[in-house]
Each structure stands twice: as C-alpha cells, then as structure tokens.
Amino acid sequence: MMRQDLIDAFSRIVGANHVLTANDTLLEYAYDKDPGFSRLPDAIIEPADTAEVSRVLALANAEKIPVYPRGYGSNLYNAITPVEGGIILLLRRMNSLLEIDTANLAATVEPGIFVADLNKEVKKFGLIFPPDPGTIFTATIGGMVAQNATNIRSLKYGSTKHYIMGLEVVLADGKILKTGGKNVKDVAGYDLTKLMTGSQGTLGIITKVIVKLMPAPETQKCLLAGFKNFVDAGKAVKAILDDKIVPATLEFMDSVTIQALGSKAPSSLPPDIKAALIIEIDGITKVVENDMAKISAILQAHNVQQVTVAETEIEQDAFWNARRAAITSLAKSNDIMWMTDAIIPRSKAADMVDKITSIASKNKLTIAAFGHIGDGVLHPTILFNASDKSLISHASNAMKEISAAALELGGIFCSRFQEDRSGQPETYAKQAIKFSLDPNNILNPVNRVKEG
C-alpha cells in the first residue's frame, strides 16, 4: 500500500482523478495477457504529457518506488506485472497523432496511440506504418517500440525497429532525452534510438515516437494453403524463399493450432489438414501476379492439398482473423499454456517443427506450433490441464528440450521463464547500461529483456 503523502504528491502532478487506488482497479492491472502470474500494484498513474511523466519519475526515483510503464498490456510474458508493487504508469491518455509529414514520410505520435488508429490516418495520404504484431487494434506504439515487436509482415518489411526514426524518452530521474529525428541519417556515435527500442520499459519511458512511413502497396493478394504434413509445408516455405520471392507475410499453423481455432478456422481448410500457410504478397500489380503464379507452382510441387486465394477483403480478413485468434483459442481450450519463442534461421524452420513434434511425443504432451515461419519465428506452446500436476515436470523438461533444439539449430529461445543464448559479456554489457541509466532500478524491475 502506498503512503498517503505520496498519493497526494502524485495527485498534485497528474490530478487526483488520474491516481487510481481502488482495489478492483488495481486487480485489473495486476495481469498482462498471461493469466498465470499476477501481483497487485500500489497505484495506477495516468500522466497527460511528457512534463507529468518527468515529474512522476523524479518523485518515484527519489522515493525508490518501482514504475511499470504500460500501453494496453497485450504482451504475453508478464513484461508489466508489478512484481515489486509500486506504480503502473498507464500511457493511455497520451494517444495523440501529433504530425503526419508526407514530404519526409514520417509521423510523430504519442506512445498510447493504437497501431490501427495510426494506420487509419496515414492511409488517407496513401501511406502505411507496416509493423503489425497481430494485435493492431490494441497494441500501442509505445508497447511495440519497447518490445521491438516483430510482426506478421516482418519478412518483407522488417520489425518495429526498422520504422523508428526518433524518440523522446523520460529517464529514471526525470530527465528528458531526445534521440534521432526525421533525417535519414540522424545519429553519430551511439544509436540511442536503437538502444531504447526493445528495452521493455527498463531504461526509460517513451513519450514521443517519430515513425517512418511507407507508400501503400498498389495490390495485395493473400492465399491459404493446407498440407497433409508439416514437412511439405516447411519445404514449400524454403522453396519460396530460395526462389527469391519475398512475401509480405508467410505464417504457419500446425494441426493443434488449427483444431483449437474450432469455428474460427477458415471453412476452406479440410479437417484432416496437418499444417497451413497463410501467404500474402503485395506490391506492383504485375509483380504480385507473377509471384502468385510462381508460389502456386511451388505449392503444387510440394504436395499441397488445398489452396484458397482470397478474392475479396472479407475472405482475406477471414484468414487473418484465424491467425490472429490462434493464441486466444489455444488459451481457451487449455488450463495451462506455456508459450515460448524459438527464433531460428528461417532455413531451419521445418527442422524446428520436426523437433517440437518429437519433444511433444517423448514428454507425452500437446505442443502447438505456429508463427512467422518466413522469419524463423515460431511459438512452440505447451498445453496441459492443471488437474494433472505430474505434467508440470514433463512440461519443464519439454521447455528445456525445445530451448536446446533452438540453440542447436543456431537460434535463440525465450519464454516467461528463461532466455537462452550464448554470450556472458553481452549480459554484463546490458546490466552495465541498465544500472548507469537507472541506478535505483525503479524502471520495470525484475523484467528480463527479451526478443520481440
């Protein structure tokens, strides 16, 4: 519980209406999207602008109060669970689109704006902000930057960090830092924009973002392909990339994921399908048509069972809605879900799915696999029911084996429980940066910085 004099002091900064301490409100903010872990904050504070963020942090730092910045709370790894109590700094009031600069293909936004809202506005100028973490209607730009969210368009367009030109960040002691800018080359020496991107709220609070925009593609085509086995699907992915075709998206779902979707699964998928790919191509119409013909031929050569090309936006949305529903559908059909990230070289994605299947059968578990297969980003997701406690040790074992498999294939592994990669000096350097910028460790303490 927070001392009354501190609540009064924070209220003087942001207004009493924006310091929330009612129990049911605190409970709402004790979780992110992973329901397996929670901790009550002492207060929710909603600043209106950078100056208020700066004053809140200066006070929190002086009093050594933990601060957990929060966008919408859609991350899946307890990145905002207030494990040490303290403040949830809720950025939802700072959600303005400040400028669209068509001449410099840039927009300046506050951190609380949703990606879909930004895209709705820039579309009026024939522009897009490409990153799409699968949660565009709820992901805030601040959360995306802080997580360097990867996304369903990363294969062609890259991840969030490729679209961040500059930032305004409030440091732990309240100092306001400006990094980068609208110039294409806007940094000499240390690239602080890149350092802050992916720092998961542990180095500062992002209060403004200059994003890079792209011209909207002339044409977009999307298809859904079903396979009788995932090896064929994996080989088809490799063949598409080997043919130097770069789809905007190349997504994979295995049979466990497809079954969990239930009525949300696209109706065109036959029931005995073991793997599905969603492939979207965008660009100049002639190139898109040419690439679609080449992809169709590759899919046929790899024993595809069924291909459906979306003819309308509604059909296209049906494919994407299925993919976007994967995580929530898996969560609904199981008591316990341990979702992990296995990020491997894209050429090894089929090998990784093969290993996940063997690990599942060896440990007598159900493990779903889905993700951005074109980028080599897979989400092996261990599913089990809480009633059978013996499965917890099987699941822990499976998690270790998945991690070992990812490392063996030249990748990295992240989960809510662990991050595995080689390189102790790297860990040392990260800690040195953290403690020089936040010596009192008030910003998102105990959060382990992971890949998006």
Ligand SMILES: Cc1cc2nc3c(=O)[nH]c(=O)nc-3n(C[C@H](O)[C@H](O)[C@H](O)COP(=O)(O)OP(=O)(O)OC[C@H]3O[C@@H](n4cnc5c(N)ncnc54)[C@H](O)[C@@H]3O)c2cc1C
């Ligand atoms: C169904 C589903 C699918 C998803 N798919 C993907 C995916 O494909 N790729 C992916 O990367 N993610 C994915 N996510 C995770 C998540 O949606 C995204 O990473 C999203 O960008 C998080 O935005 P948010 O506003 O909810 O951030 P939050 O969850 O609120 O915060 C995320 C992190 O950013 C920090 N943070 C938030 N705002 C700020 C700020 N202004 N300054 C400093 N730090 C801040 C928080 O402290 C926390 O560490 C998915 C989530 C769901 C539920």
